[in-house]
Amino acid sequence: MKTIRKIVQIDEELCNGCGECLPNCAEGAISIIDGKARLKADKLCDGLGACLGHCPMGALKVIEREADEFDEDAVHHELEAMKAAEQPKPAPKLGCGCPGSNMMTMNRAPQAAAPATPAAPGFAKAEQASQLGHWPVKLRLVPADAPFLRGAEVVIAADCAPVALPDFNSRLGGKVVMIACPKFDDPQPYMQKLVAMFRGAGLKRVQVVRMEVPCCTGLSSLVHQAAELAGTNVPVEDLIVTREGKLVVGQSAGLMKQMF
Known part of the structure; x- marks a missing residue:
């Protein structure tokens, strides 16, 4: 149900996508999409503006407009979904059959003793390993x-x-x-x-x-x-x-x- 209420507005012209507003939105209502902060859904924003003072560009403000009512249940589900998304996922297999996220530790020689590596075609010669x-x-x-x-x-x-x-x-x-x-x-x-x-x-x-x-x-x-x-x-x-x-x-x- 829509009603006239306070809600955060994001000026995309001012927003530089720094993301400083995200951790200060306790409801998880804001996300960075295509390099800009955006509201995920009106019902997730309580309109209190806790995120406003953390924007270095002044791109956030609280306005009154017609919007879906704030929904605490929706916020709970959104926060649970965000938490689940943060859990580690198995690394996808690449086309060559080797997962790109496999951990490796390389034993490097000390920097001063590192030999030069050969130049690749089109690149300047490397001075060290x-x-x-x-x-x-x-x-x-x-x-x-x-x-x-x-x-x-x-x-x-x-x-x-x-x-x-x-x-x-x-x-x-x-x-x-x-x-x-x-x-x-x-x-x-x-x-x-x-x-x-x-x-x-x-x-x-x-x-x-x-x-x-x-x-x-x-x-x-x-x-x-x-x-x-x-x-x-x-x-x-x-x-x-x-x-x-x-x-x-x-x-x-x-x-x-x-x-x-």
Whole structure:
């Protein structure tokens, strides 16, 4: 039944898809769809606007309009469905018959002694061997209890950062890296996984390497919130990559050279 009531309105022109509103909507009424925050259904929004103050772009406001009545039962079912969706699923088999999410740990030689790798056709000659020490690297595929996470120094990078930062790979020696897109990935499943990692893996420290563009701030927000929810004292630092490929200061600037 429709009625005139208060409900959240999202200005898609202002929204940059950072996702900071999602964890602050207790009803699970908001989702990132095609890079923009959108209401899943009117009946899931209580109209109280708890998400408003967390939008850095001012894209959210409460208005009055005709909408379906707020439905607590629908909210309960939606939250249960979201919780179920966060549970790990078996990795799909690829066409070649090998699951792409199988975990591997590679024994890498020390960076200084790493031999050069041959150049691939169309690519510049590599100056050293890869410093990647594990597989997979997509955050959505890495289990929260992956063995290579135990006691690790972790780099959580936006998908674009390794492309923009020229020597990204050479900075990885001994670190676990995971990549995700804060604009096009759904951040809600990541939150539970990151909280579990912070609580159970005994991480030494975490660095967030993100792009300078506004939508990328969502990755920093997600990791910092997960650390806070986990109740641990694992340090989390932010490093920012410009579109010109320069590494600039986020938080804890004085440690940048030693840590990444």
